[in-house]
Structure formats: C-alpha cells, structure tokens
Amino acid sequence: MSIEPVVEARGLIKRFKDETVVKGIEFSVPPAKCFGFLGPNGAGKTTTLRMILGQSPLDAGDLHVFGLPVRSRGSEIRQRAGVVPQIDNLDPDFTVVENLRIYGSYFNVPKPTLDRRIKELLEFVELADRADKKITTLSGGMQRRLTIARALINDPELIVLDEPTTGLDPQARHMVWARLRSLRQSGKTLLLTSHYMEEAERLCDDLVIMDHGKILDQGPPRALVKRHVEPEVVELRGAADRAAEMLDGSVDCRTEIVGDTVYCYTHNARPLIQKIDGVDDLVFLHRPANLEDVFMKLTGRELKD
Numbered sequence: 001m002s003i004e005p006v007v008e009a010r011g012l013i014k015r016f017k018d019e020t021v022v023k024g025i026e027f028s029v030p031p032a033k034c035f036g037f038l039g040p041n042g043a044g045k046t047t048t049l050r051m052i053l054g055q056s057p058l059d060a061g062d063l064h065v066f067g068l069p070v071r072s073r074g075s076e077i078r079q080r081a082g083v084v085p086q087i088d089n090l091d092p093d094f095t096v097v098e099n100l101r102i103y104g105s106y107f108n109v110p111k112p113t114l115d116r117r118i119k120e121l122l123e124f125v126e127l128a129d130r131a132d133k134k135i136t137t138l139s140g141g142m143q144r145r146l147t148i149a150r151a152l153i154n155d156p157e158l159i160v161l162d163e164p165t166t167g168l169d170p171q172a173r174h175m176v177w178a179r180l181r182s183l184r185q186s187g188k189t190l191l192l193t194s195h196y197m198e199e200a201e202r203l204c205d206d207l208v209i210m211d212h213g214k215i216l217d218q219g220p221p222r223a224l225v226k227r228h229v230e231p232e233v234v235e236l237r238g239a240a241d242r243a244a245e246m247l248d249g250s251v252d253c254r255t256e257i258v259g260d261t262v263y264c265y266t267h268n269a270r271p272l273i274q275k276i277d278g279v280d281d282l283v284f285l286h287r288p289a290n291l292e293d294v295f296m297k298l299t300g301r302e303l304k305d
C-alpha cells in the first residue's frame with residue numbers, strides 16, 4: 001500500500017507580473033517527516049510555502065495538500081495546518097496569552113480545550129512565566145517561540161515554518177531545533193525553509209535545494225553530500241597566493257579559491273596534510289564535507305543581494 005503524501009506538487013509555476021519566480025517545481029512530502037526548502041534569498045522558498053497554504057494562487061501546475069486541491073480547498077487546508085511566517089506578526093497590543101487566545105478563535109477551538117492547550121504550549125516553548133506580559137517586552141527569541149506555540153494552537157497535522165531560526169542567538173536556535181524534533185517525533189509533518197545548512201542537516205529527512213525558482217537537486221542531506229562533493233575538505237587560510245606551489249601534481253584534489261582561502265575537496269586528505277603540516281604561517285582546517293559545500297557548489301559563491 002502506498003502512503004499518501006501530505007503535500008504533492010507537480011509543475012508548480014508562479015509569476016509576478018512578467019517575472020516567473022517559481023519555474024515548474026515538483027516535490028512530494030510524506031507524512032511525519034521534516035522536509036526542507038533550501039536556497040539563497042529570492043530563490044522562491046516563501047512563495048512556494050504560500051502556494052502550499054493557498055495564500056498565493058498558482059499560475060500553473062498541480063498542488064495537493066492532505067490530498068485536497070489547494071485551488072479550491074485552501075481554507076480547509078489552512079484549518080489543518082500551522083504556520084510560522086518568515087517575520088513574526090504577533091499583535092503588540094496584546095499579551096502572550098491573549099495572542100494565543102485570539103489566534104485560537106480563528107480555528108473554533110472550544111474554550112476548555114483552548115485553555116488547556118495554551119497552558120501546555122506555553123510550557124512547551126518555555127514561556128509560562130511570561131503569560132501575561134505584553135509582546136513588546138519579549139526578546140526576539142521569545143517572540144519566535146511564541147509564534148511557534150501559536151502555530152500549534154489548532155493541533156495541526158502539518159506545520160509550515162519559514163526561516164524559523166533566522167536572527168536567533170545560538171541558545172534560542174538550539175531550543176527551537178529541539179522543539180521541532182520533538183514535534184516530528186510526535187508524528188507531525190514539518191515543512192521548513194532555511195538558509196542555514198547546519199539547521200537543514202540536523203532537522204530535515206529530505207530537502208530540495210532551490211535557486212532562481214528551480215529545484216537544483218533533492219534528497220536526504222547525507223545523500224546530497226555524497227552525490228555532489230568529495231568526502232573530505234581541507235581549508236587553507238591565507239594561502240590563496242601559495243596555492244599553486246602547495247597543490248602541485250602530488251596532491252589529488254579539486255580546489256576552489258574564495259578570497260584568501262583555498263578549499264580542497266578530496267577523497268583522501270592525508271597526502272595534502274602531510275605536505276602542509278608545519279608550514280609556517282599556514283592555518284588549515286581538515287573537516288568532513290557538509291551540506292554547505294553542496295549548497296555553494298550548486299548555487300554558486302557570488303553574493304545574492
């Protein structure tokens with residue numbers, strides 16, 4: 001028996017005026033998984049999430065969520081989904097609890113259930129002691145956690161998070177990661193966008209890398225690393241001008257030079273390391289290849305905005 005995907009997209013196209021910003025992408029999200037959309041600014045990630053939620057009409061293609069066509073059943077889909085938008089939009093005139101209560105009323109959650117849920121969710125995001133505080137008194141990290149709690153008020157099956165940790169400090173980011181993992185563990189389906197590769201590597205079962213409205217590749221993080229880059233990387237700092245001498249024919253690696261750093265991608269870093277270890281003024285880092293290497297290879301190293 002095949003498992004019905006939570007989100008199924010075929011040939012999705014979105015245009016703004018005469019510019020096509022999503023260019024025929026396809027993907028399928030199975031239930032109880034975390035699925036990531038990675039890409040530089042302007043890649044089309046937010047637009048894609050908005051189409052999934054029926055907030056932005058598609059210009060062409062086929063898009064089903066919970067097996068329902070987004071074009072005609074958007075409001076039903078939104079009732080069963082939770083949303084963490086890219087920019088927090090909590091109501092500053094109200095307290096933490098009031099924000100949750102007002103949001104809950106959009107979903108017709110019965111009062112006793114809502115009261116219980118608010119209490120549980122504030123504990124879940126560690127904001128119980130701020131329940132009666134105004135939004136303006138919360139730090140950025142607290143507001144983000146509250147937005148996540150708010151997205152859960154209707155006990156959604158699907159949670160859509162647009163850059164959930166952008167701008168958070170490491171403590172807050174780790175806390176959000178732990179909460180997202182626990183939601184996934186409890187059987188929720190998560191869709192998230194990010195431009196933090198470490199985040200995607202830690203959270204996503206499967207992901208697409210997008211740029212300029214197209215999917216460049218798709219797969220589980222480790223599989224993408226294996227497919228696109230050599231397993232070991234040696235970064236040589238302050239070595240750009242000495243690269244040629246260091247990387248002569250005796251060393252088998254693919255190199256990229258960015259500013260004063262040389263990246264050497266290789267299947268075996270030992271010969272290179274033997275050669276450079278102890279060389280004066282040369283700082284190097286030997287590490288396993290990661291998703292960021294894939295991302296840079298696929299989307300390019302030039303600045304995006």
Ligand SMILES: Nc1ncnc2c1ncn2[C@@H]1O[C@H](COP(=O)(O)OP(=O)(O)O)[C@@H](O)[C@H]1O
Nearest residue numbers: 016017021039040041042043044045046047048
């Ligand atoms: N409402 C809009 N009107 C016109 N252009 C838009 C609108 N929303 C997004 N875009 C454009 O679509 C492209 C993709 O944007 P977006 O989906 O926000 O990218 P991402 O979330 O990956 O950074 C960008 O070039 C952006 O300027």
Ligand SMILES: [Mg+2]
Nearest residue numbers: 045046047086
């Ligand atoms: Mg965006």
